[in-house]
Amino acid sequence: MSKLYFQKAQSIEKLLSALSYSSIFILVDENTFKHCYPLVRGMLPDHTLIQIEAGEQHKDINSCQLIWNSLSQQNADRNALLINLGGGVITDIGGFCASTYKRGIRFINLPTTLLSQVDASVGGKTGIDFNGYKNQIGVFNEPEFVLIDTSFHQTLPERELRSGFAEMLKHGLIADAQHWKDLVGCDFNLISNQLLENSVSIKQKVVEKDPNEKGLRKILNFGHTIGHALESALLNSNEPLLHGEAIAHGMRCEASIAYELEYIPQEELNQINESLLKIYGPLKIKKALRENILRLCKQDKKNQNGDIRMSLLNKIGEANYDIAVSENTILNALDNCL
Numbered sequence: 001m002s003k004l005y006f007q008k009a010q011s012i013e014k015l016l017s018a019l020s021y022s023s024i025f026i027l028v029d030e031n032t033f034k035h036c037y038p039l040v041r042g043m044l045p046d047h048t049l050i051q052i053e054a055g056e057q058h059k060d061i062n063s064c065q066l067i068w069n070s071l072s073q074q075n076a077d078r079n080a081l082l083i084n085l086g087g088g089v090i091t092d093i094g095g096f097c098a099s100t101y102k103r104g105i106r107f108i109n110l111p112t113t114l115l116s117q118v119d120a121s122v123g124g125k126t127g128i129d130f131n132g133y134k135n136q137i138g139v140f141n142e143p144e145f146v147l148i149d150t151s152f153h154q155t156l157p158e159r160e161l162r163s164g165f166a167e168m169l170k171h172g173l174i175a176d177a178q179h180w181k182d183l184v185g186c187d188f189n190l191i192s193n194q195l196l197e198n199s200v201s202i203k204q205k206v207v208e209k210d211p212n213e214k215g216l217r218k219i220l221n222f223g224h225t226i227g228h229a230l231e232s233a234l235l236n237s238n239e240p241l242l243h244g245e246a247i248a249h250g251m252r253c254e255a256s257i258a259y260e261l262e263y264i265p266q267e268e269l270n271q272i273n274e275s276l277l278k279i280y281g282p283l284k285i286k287k288a289l290r291e292n293i294l295r296l297c298k299q300d301k302k303n304q305n306g307d308i309r310m311s312l313l314n315k316i317g318e319a320n321y322d323i324a325v326s327e328n329t330i331l332n333a334l335d336n337c338l
């Protein structure tokens with residue numbers, strides 16, 4: 001797996017000096033151009049900026065074309081380096097474009113949101129959305145390294161911090177009850193470096209055992225069958241959800257399914273609901289949206305032989321994967337939780 005550095009973004013200069021490359025490209029969106037690029041600009045050797053539009057709607061093939069075009073027009077060769085400076089949208093799409101341009105150039109992740117620092121920049125999943133479905137086109141490929149600097153949080157809106165916190169809570173729920181306890185007792189605006197590092201290390205340990213998601217890695221997808229469906233269903237609505245928010249509601253729904261299927265006791269379900277509702281509040285969806293959510297669940301990449309397969313909790317701190325869940329069970333969970 002790639003090396004993770006928890007240090008100031010300015011140390012990029014030294015880290016780059018250990019690599020040989022023909023040219024450097026920096027991928028940003030308008031917000032990371034404004035808030036994050038100034039922190040590193042002076043430390044970077046000569047480079048070309050590539051800017052895409054911010055937001056999940058732009059994690060698509062049009063942005064890929066823009067990125068590939070820039071690389072091509074600037075004559076990037078196979079020894080070029082792409083530095084992804086941004087949140088999960090930038091690290092996902094940048095990693096994918098780098099991995100496919102001329103069959104692969106190297107890339108570096110410099111994540112600037114809490115979510116991308118604890119989750120998206122780590123583990124080698126890259127990709128884009130397609131036909132209204134999440135992350136349908138992509139490859140597994142690791143960055144040269146990941147440089148995590150929490151100074152970037154200073155300009156992050158509170159809503160983005162809250163969204164990233166959901167993936168940290170997920171790490172506790174699936175693999176470490178103590179991490180869950182530590183997190184529910186803390187303010188997501190004031191996350192210590194220690195908690196952040198603990199969270200990333202939970203993900204790293206899972207990825208190390210199963211980098212290409214043949215089995216165990218699917219536990220990192222807890223909350224994502226329904227969460228991704230909610231995120232996609234509401235993406236072009238008046239009230240889109242951020243990824244982590246969608247996952248938080250997905251985790252409530254999928255915890256209720258784990259209870260229905262007798263994997264977790266009532267007391268743990270209550271604890272999960274209480275904690276998640278306190279941070280993310282309730283979500284109300286129109287009845288008419290239920291069928292659309294079910295349709296989206298049917299496209300989940302974990303499904304097998306036409307069955308919807310979920311990753312569900314066995315208890316707080318432990319999860320299992322490949323569990324077949326019926327359409328009725330999903331619809332009941334949507335009715336009960338949303």
Ligand SMILES: NC(=O)c1ccc[n+]([C@@H]2O[C@H](COP(=O)([O-])OP(=O)(O)OC[C@H]3O[C@@H](n4cnc5c(N)ncnc54)[C@H](O)[C@@H]3O)[C@@H](O)[C@H]2O)c1
Pocket residue numbers: 029030031032035036054055056059086087088089090092112113114115116119120121122123124125126135152153154155156157160163164167242243244
């Ligand atoms: N590859 C993986 O393993 C993985 C894991 C989790 C999530 N993801 C993906 O990550 C994406 C979500 O990532 P995200 O939440 O970081 O979203 P994002 O990249 O859209 O960033 C959120 C917003 O914050 C802005 N921003 C970024 N850094 C900033 C900063 N320091 N100051 C001010 N504004 C800043 C961005 O411009 C954007 O508007 C989703 O597409 C999700 O599917 C991937």
Ligand SMILES: O=C(O)C(=O)C[C@@H](O)[C@H](O)[C@H](O)COP(=O)(O)O
Pocket residue numbers: 119123125134135167213217220221224301
């Ligand atoms: O790293 C993983 O594996 C994850 O599942 C992490 C998730 O938080 C993340 O949202 C990931 O992008 C989901 O991937 P997908 O395979 O469900 O598209």
Ligand SMILES: [Zn+2]
Pocket residue numbers: 119167224243247
């Ligand atoms: Zn996620």
